[in-house]
Amino acid sequence: MRIAERGNALQSMAPYDGWARLRSTAGELITLGAEVRRWWTLAWADTRFKYRRTTFGPFWITLSMAATVFSVGLVFGTLFGSDLSTYLPYFAIGIIVWTFISQCILEGSLVYVQSAGHIKSTPVPLPLHVYRLLGRQLILLGHNALLPIVLWLMFQWHVDLAALLALLGLAIGVVALFGAILAFSIICTRYRDLHQIISALMSLLFLLTPIIWLPGSVRSPGLDVVVYANPFHYLVEIVRQPLLGTAPDLRLWLTATAIALLSLFAGIAFHARFRHRVVYWL
């Protein structure tokens, strides 16, 4: 009996261009994405191995996030004179979503560099590494998501079924990040300085995005551009608002969806154009 191994099937590699290339790339991304078990198991394994020799295992993720939320949350909440029962949940959800976003982008930009050994020895489709990374980040997010639940038990703010919209918000965010990783991973493999620039930018953006502070606190009309021109603001807001009991308005949804589609298209186009060069740049 012959064993069919996907991903190692030999196909014609004659050059082809434009839309055909874009379509075949998108097709490959969909096929690989549908093999959820393949990359999800790899992602779980990565997470388990990382914490294997610790007592708390992956719950260290939750514990260290809890430490940040309570220490930074208490300090800034008190500093701003906010009511802690509303500030702590706001800050916790914001920073958890932000951590997810920034880790996806920071680790995503290095994903091929760090899988260099694999890429140079095994003919495995590149996006598998991207899906694996995304899976890993979703697992981290899942561990961190325990924290808002604990906070809700403490403060019991009003939430209703609309909180489920947060899942839709997260899905939009994942699409946006997937596109961003597809593009950044390639650019950062070619230009090694870029990762440093991006990590500097991300810490800057953390301060400029309403996570520690509230979006409403920017009152000067010129300055609110840091809120409204910041794509990360929308990605955070469509997850945070439903969980805090307010349904995001249509403008937020539309902007976030536009960001996600733009990012996805750019990522696929980039990937289609340069994926075969990646191995040469490693």
Next chain:
Amino acid sequence: MHGLAPVVATTRLTLDGVGVDFPLYQTSARSLKRTALRTLVGGVIGASVDSGCTVIQALRGVSLDLRPGDRVALVGHNGAGKTTLLRVLAGIYQPTSGTIDGVGKRAPLFDLQVGFDEEATGYECIQLRGLMLGIDRSVIERKSAEIAAFSELGDYLNLPVRTYSTGMLLRLFFSIATSVEADIILMDEWIGVGDERFLEKANARLQSLIDRAHILVIASHSRPLLSSLCNRGILLDGGRIACDGPLDAIFSAYSTRQSA
């Protein structure tokens, strides 16, 4: 896919005018700064970003046609392009010029130790390797037992591989890599593992894997090995095919070049 078709007749691998150029970015040339500065000082915009960097032509105009029954020995100096050619054949490098085309499942048997987490147990290594390659879960389960039996690692397979000795690690990786069925086998040097007894067993397993495959391409410097395995030789020199033909002719051509 083609369970009933006579696969023997269809396996092939054809390279037509294949060239592989490696851009060599030194730390400075690789950086954005260079590119940005070049643009700022009025360098030719639209010229390739890669312009100005050293290019290593690892392969140039390589054309070859591999058919079922071919047992190909790749010979040549260090840096002649043997490993690069193997990686092109494996589908790892997409040629920068020319085309590669073919039918058949390929098994690259090199860099066996790459990509394993040292915290993973032996069994997990088997499973993860299978997932990486996209092999079905049921097949992985079945292979898992077979690999365990062949590697003779017993209960060690339940321990993290960081606790293994070098020899045990190699045995595991060898057993995993050789558990595949493939039409085209690609090797960079023979892989021998284990103590005297295991080595014999491993050689037999590798030999039978090769016997079942339709095409073998192996790079090696050992003439006795190549003579025993191959029926065709390809001499690479500076990234080009210098000779392609019967093994004896290739060896004598190689010797002439070395003494010249």
